[in-house]
Amino acid sequence: MKVKTAHFGTVEVDEAAVITFPNGLIGLPKSTRFAILDGPEGTPFKWLQSTEEEWLALVMLDPLQLLPDYQVDIRPDDMTELKLADPAKAVVAVVCSIMGDARSMTINLVGPLVFNPEQRLAKQIIQGNSDYTTKHSVFPGQEAASSSSGTGGDASAGEEV
């Protein structure tokens, strides 16, 4: 199927490979169908591209490559929604944000993406662990550059929430 994208023009996507987020992404319920596109060659980045809204494309990374101790708590209801019998079969990705200067990157550890590849189902879940932040710096030493951390309540001046 042909998918219109803001970054890549029109791309050809195998319909069978399309992933369904039954409730969409958190706060963005309009898109429930996504394709996974490769990032730049030689990089571990992947794109999660909505097949329904051109502008909605998120960069994903495997968190375990950066944080081998990162543990995701998948609730039983989420397991059922994803038709996952075995949590070991779940594939977890985190959403990356690129800082304005394109010299640094953060990953969202509070709202990971959980995939059931066999069923082509996925869900963005919220982690209650307060050690995790929505803006975890990927490159150490750049913590100072990012002004907000922690979950919730971190709106900075002039930001509309």
Added chain:
Amino acid sequence: MLVLSRHRDESIIIGGQIEVTVVDIQGDTVRLGISAPREIDVHRKEVFLAIQRENIEAAKANAGDLKNLAGQLNKQLQANKGDKGKFIK
């Protein structure tokens, strides 16, 4: 917004399927119990908004920026391989 008063142990029913109960009241803090169908997610609003905002922020990334960051990232991944599993806050 519909505003209702409830005492401890009283409930409201939303859409015939979601029930919110006042479980406890201690000073400023109200403990709420929520029963909802499995497919309906319930979250604290500030966390929901933080994730929503982060999703929207993340959607601003572009392919050019990624290429620029790729080199740095690969270096970081190599460094991490040597540095077994330290969770950097």
